[in-house]
Amino acid sequence: MMGGPVERSMDFKGSGRQLLRRLRPERAVLYAMLAMSAAGIALSVIGPLILGRATDLVFAGVIGRQTPEGATKDEVVENARRAGDGNIADMLSAMDFTPGQGIDFGAVGAVLLTALAVYAAAGLFMLVQGRLAALAINRTVFRMREDVQAKLSRLPLAYFDRQPRGEVLSRATNDIDNIAQTLQQTMSQLLNALLTVVGVLAMMFWVSPLLALVALVTVPVSVAVAAAVGKRAQPQFVAQWKTTGQLNAHIEEMYTGHALVKVFGRQRESAEAFREQNEALYRSGFRAQFISGIMQPAMMFIGNLGYVLVAVAGGLRVASGALSIGDVQAFIQYSRQFSQPLTQVASMANLLQSGVASAERVFGLLDEEEQEPDGPSPSKLPSPAGPGRSAARGGRVALEHVAFRYEPEKPLIEDLSLTVEPGQTVAIVGPTGAGKTTLVNLLMRFYEVTGGRITLDGTDIAALPREELRSRIGMVLQDTWLFGGTIAENIAYGAADPGAVSRERVEEAARAAHADRFVRTLPDGYDTVIDDDGTGVSAGEKQLLTIARAFLSDPVILVLDEATSSVDTRTEVLIQHAMAGLSAGRTSFVIAHRLSTIRDADVILVMESGAIVEQGTHESLLTAGGAYARLYAAQFAEAVAEVD
Template sequence: MSRPGAAGPPGTAPSMEKADSFGPSLKRLVRLLGAYRTTMAVVIASIVGSVALSAYTPRVLGDATDKLFAGVIGSKLPDGLTKDEAVEGLRQRGQGTFADMVSAMDVTPGHGVDFTAVGRILALVLGLYVASAILGWLGAFLLNKVVVGTITDLRGRIEAKIHRLPLSYYDEAKRGDLLSRVTNDLDNLSQSLQQTISQLLNSVLMVIAILIMMLSISPLLSLIALATVPIAAIATGLIAKRSKPHFVGQWSSTGALNAQIEEAFTGHELVKAFGRREAVEADFDDRNSKLYESSWRAQFISGIIMPTIMFLGNLNYVAVAVVGGLRVASGQLSLGEVQAFIQYSRQFTQPLTQIGSMFNLMQSGVASAERIFSVLDEPEEKPDPADAETPAANRGRIVFDDVSFRYLDDRPLIENLSLTAEAGDTVAIVGPTGAGKTTLVNLIMRFYEVDDGTISIDGVDTSRMSRDDLRERTGMVLQDSWLFGGTIYDNIAYGDPTASRDEVLEAARISHVDHFVKTLPDGYDTVLDDEGGGVSAGERQLITIARAFLAKPTVLILDEATSSVDTRTELLIGKAMANLRADRTSFVIAHRLSTIRDADVIVVMEDGHIVEQGSHEALLEAKGAYHRLYSAQFSAAVS
């Protein structure tokens, strides 16, 4: 997209492809979640309680195993002996290892399994599991509300940001890529947060809780279990570092592909007309291939993390099982303790594996967050003054006083321009393409800020007014008609939501919308899509003109407003506009000079300067720039 009215190449594009580092973006996400700190505190407390109960359960199950094992061993020992007598008897028979094991057990010779005690333990385990599940569900429920609320807030912030960005941003930004940021990237961030935060909290807390329980059972086995953690951490860091650029590339490629698709769909008829289908398809295939490459590389590389950690965890499991078995045999640990430790070691590896597997989701989400933050960090348009002024009168007298403006610092466009439009005057602006005609009216609307000089309306500098106040006084009809998805009636009523139905229909009648609407089956209730499908380009333009009529602005800006209508309709609209322009100041940009003969002042612009101004007859008599334009246009029409 090029700037309207700009002369020369466009400027530097906004920094939409810049990606920050992983750490700062992650911290920024955490700060966003901080807005729900009270709820997050309850979430953390719930997850801590759930993890603590879950971590304690294997130890209780170990007690049940000890009860069962002690009952089995006790049933095999002679009845009537004490435990010490039974152990001594085993030593005398040369069964020293078995004697060491029995001495470490809570066993009664001649007595079998105490199923009552085992039942109580199992009931306690069931209660712990239920309580852990309830706390886990509560934490997940509240966390989901936090994530959804955060994304909703972020979506609101980016929506508000879009309305505060200057027009120059949209001159350079690709619409498809911007839409991808506020839709695809937001959705991806939402999914990433929902899937990772809960698991991450659970996993980190579970690692801490399990480590405490393992140390309470056996420091030696704990050291063996921890031996692979540094290796896993280093491997995860190296793999994550290699996959990060590919995740950034994945979402950048997604935005570029969406921009290409949006452009191709919008210009579908043009693509067909110029036979460029194969070129568009080739461009799509190229961008799609880039997305494919970055996506599979990101997923493949990050996917290595989980199997790597699982492999290290399996090695750990074997080592713990072997050493634990030896210590049970030597009576240094009970079977239940080793069982609990093995369960802890597997549980210890599982959260580490989950943390590793979540890195791809985290990196994908943070990559999307970076793209969203880059839009939020774009410079905004100059804010309205705190003590905004309002013109005492509402007549529409506009004065340009020594105005200068440039899109690029080294390329002036408008320099030292002075012009006065009296209230009620119709000012026609003509000149070659790139002369600065559209830029001039954009400066009136403060779509861009002047570099030097002032523009005032009814004696008040527009830079001292609020934009809302300024734009409420102006109505604009552009060469490119803009309609939203809705009925024809709704599109016209957009000019003044408070207007009655009779006023809307009157505006439609004056602008000759009523004529073609009567031919439609649903009349004013005909539903249009956002491209205005179902009506012709000229009819779309008439609807936008009706919208401007309904707004009843003090200042009216018509930028090639009749370029899409036929000559007969143009004449009819010209008569209607004559009525509309009564007591209103109008700026009319027109290439067809026949449409602006009755203008009070015709301004001829070349290279950002006013080279002539006056009435139609006076300028023709001067035989200057306007005379050359007029003669060239009508001689071309005759030839």
Template sequence: MNGGAGRTPGNRNGRRSVATPVERSISFGPTARRLLRGLRPYRLRLLVVLGFGVAGVVCAVVLPTLLGRATDVVFSGAVGASLPAGQTEAEAVAALRASGAENRAAMLERMDVLPGAGIDFAELGRVLALAVVVALLAGLFQWGQVRVLTGVVNRHVRLLRSEVAEKLHRIPLGYLDQHRRGDLLSRATNDVENVAQTLQQALGQLLTAVLTLVGVVAAMLLLSPLLAVVALLAVPLSLLVTRQIAKRSQRQFAAQWAVTGSLNAHVEEAYTGHELVTAFGRRHEMAETFATHNDGLYRASFRAQFMSSMIVPATMFIGNLGYVAVAVVGGFRILSGAMTLGDVQAFVHYCRQFTQPLSQVASIANLVQSGVASAERVFALLDAPEQEPEPDAPPPAPFRGRVTFEQVSFRYQPDEPLIEDLSLDVAPGSTVAVVGHSGAGKTTLVNLLMRFYEVDSGRIRLDGVDLTTMRRADLRSRIGMVLQDAWLFDGTIRDNIRYARPHATDQEVRAAARAARVDRFVHSLPAGYDTVIDVDNGTVSAGQRQLITIARAFLADPQLLILDEATSSVDSRTEMLVQEAMAELRAGRTSFVIAHRLSTIRDADLIVVIAHGRIVEQGDHATLLAAGGPYRELYDAQFARPVVDLGDVPADGPARMTQV
């Protein structure tokens, strides 16, 4: 779209845009599964992550067994040193049984003891060296897992950001009008970033936790099925507690991110409208509104974090009960000779390894719930209805400029009529002024012409071609539009004018600037055309900003021109100069001019008066004035206004009013 055309902030028909907060989350499962389905293109990398995870868990599971073996070497040596030298292990066991020490005899029988030998430091050294190697390998595999997974997650989130950005260009203008801008920005930034953090932290920890649980349970069952049963009794209770708490906290996280979106929307509005808020003295009310949103976010965040944080202490308490039970039963197993001290030590270590992944899952439960709540908001945006599909049509021939509205009807809301059965035929090269009271449907008319909205019924033709058969980009590339709200971006004046045609030369940019009377004030700036416009700090005045957008339209050299109160921000002298420039720009082009100041459209070829979405009168300026209809009423309302005659004001009486 040329001429910097774009949507103006706010709603097109005067309705106040409101946010649509998420009152409750979509079910946790479908959203989480959809989020994970997005990782399918990275299956090979995820298999590598899985391989690293399995290797790391195997090393982590083997390590306690090696440490238990080291403990057995030390303990067996200490026991052996206390026995008389020259005896065999069998003789020592028989002597203990003969003395009535049956438990000690059973424990000794389970051990590998050489009476009188002491600790085998060579064997101890080999076991500890192997344990060090296994520990290093476990750390190396964990590093590889994190490294590959980080790449997968960041690629996936980069694609998700791209999908959100592309979606924002495909959703219809009506969707944007129904959602506060700050809330949409929060979804595209805060929520996406929260999803990224969730995937990065949760995937790695969950994968490690699951693999660790499988490996540890297998090792526990091999070491002692009885102790394994004792330890695993805590699992169902932990899962039940976690599920109950998670169900409640999930709703709170959904509310938290909904309130976050509302807060961001309010901050964005307060910041962009700071001057207006200050001018009307509404800072106190804005601060109160912020405090209300902030308090709501505090309460929602507190409830979500508190509910979710209850998972960790609850599961740790249950896990510790199982740990105590294992220690007690294990002690009896050592005394009975069923297990060695090293075996019980290894099993106790497995218990700790077993409760650790459960605690990890519990600790990241709040992160996962928060991330899924954010993913729901992002998916809601991605699932929003899009514009109608583009037709597969070749670029149209250059426009001659005949515009025809055939029984066009359009409503923003089904029960609120706006434009009804409107027909209009505009000759090529003519200037059409559209006037009427606020809310009559003037801007909506050109929005339909630009296909910002689609008509409900009827059709709009351009040179006899139905607009719906054209690609939107082909249509808008031939239309120049200057809005009442001058849109500029942070950049140089040259770049802002060149936005209409990125490959335009400096000479073409300056020619357009001269035509729009921009050149005359640019030379007064220190850097000239290279002056950087700061849209927040007011590098240029409002009138100068409007002139720059008009220069942008000149550079676009459009075949069809739309001016929506294009001179509303310039002073009277500048307006006269711009009107002359606009007359040159409109020459040979079909132009639609939306105007409230009727003095700017006296020379229009056709003036169309709209009321309640219908054309109630049309003709040229002189004809409509003579007719004495709605246009005459608008004209008189503007140019016949009360004036105070100060010379006739009594000291204690009202002023005498005259009409001019």
């Protein structure tokens, strides 16, 4: 349920490591990025020490101008002690000044120019590092998208039957985009933060080991706070992206079926479901951002606490003469540089957790069980000859004791045997759920049989490459599918090389499917552009285009699953005549509920509960008075008969 307990990340650390492994092909770029970052950080941490030297020069000039000219440094220190100013004497003893001499602006200018050059070089190195990081990240995300696309092509049809399309789209788009954004905003910053901490810590110990230990007091507190907040925030990010996928799935379904939603007056229920899921997304997103948002102010407070401790301890060290003011100034800058990366990492915690939550979802998709791969040395069928040569084209299909079940405990087809000779038209009829479409799915190897085998021209289809098998089969489904493009491009999609198909072949296929007439009435004819929903084309016209696409593929086997259900009676008759000519030399499987469409079939199979209960011609089955006769009577007789 949407309002139930928040689902925790299955393996946050494992998903994070798997995401890092995705960067391995960019090792060379990453090493160069690391070198640029190290050089930039090294120069940036030297900067405060150089500026501290400038502060010492300025302060020494101020002190020198206030002391009597001609005296020595030791005399000035001794005079201060005699006057009872021991602390000032200790501080002056640690300074390098010349009594009577003011600020050496030449030396100060040289130091400042050196600092400017150092910071400019550091900035240049960091610029190159950022470009290299962008290159590595975009290449990695590019490969990830390719892997997801390839994975989707290898997943079995059963996976898409279980998953809402919006959920799959969310993983392939939203989650990958979120991973890209996370890597772009965190990878180089995390690297810089780590190197900065190491470099600054080294300089802090170089300047004053005691003050360095004081600065490190706050580190365990920072780590404990970050771990506590991160542990509470991560499940919320997992819930956020899971809910995002569910919301996308709902929107996709409601938009696709918006006409039916309005027809049945379900706008209120649809809006209420959207409101509930939107509310769940708001709650999980708010909690994730709120909890993770606590981290940055908490880390800033701890950093400021460390800053105060360093300032107090540094002042005491200056007063005792153990450090110069410039060293303390440099150390205070280092303490700020030391705490700043920790605060940055804390502020990026929400991005990291969100990105890893998305990575977990994408890796879950990539880890899904794939369809069985083709064998190493698959059998191949002989190349088909031209139309009308049934012997050469082949098309003999045999089902030998086939068994299949979608779920192990629920058998659907048991011990089904059937032989279809080349050129025959086989009609498959029966009540809903009898296994008609399942039989075609097994022939196409969308699903694999659980028992027995199916052969094509004597070759077990399980030993054939799927691409080879499906290239022999033309399929037209009840649900039409068109893509955004011209009508000619949609028809040519059925060819092995759509780009090489001539306009004459496209028009010939359209005429065979009786689509040519309505296509020519469109504003741009075959060059009319339609979108993926086929806007501007009726349901029956879309079906005609898909039939023309199947005709263009010139298949050995033709499968029509309720292919004429969306066309009018006159067009249905025309298609039947066209199919009679086109099926010469082809084995045809026709799944139909409207029995008027399959009267001329060579063999009619009547299926019930996954088994063939009758087979024969239209006339012989009517004469037998069995299941087919009852189906026929239910559709065409005046008195409705009960269908067993």
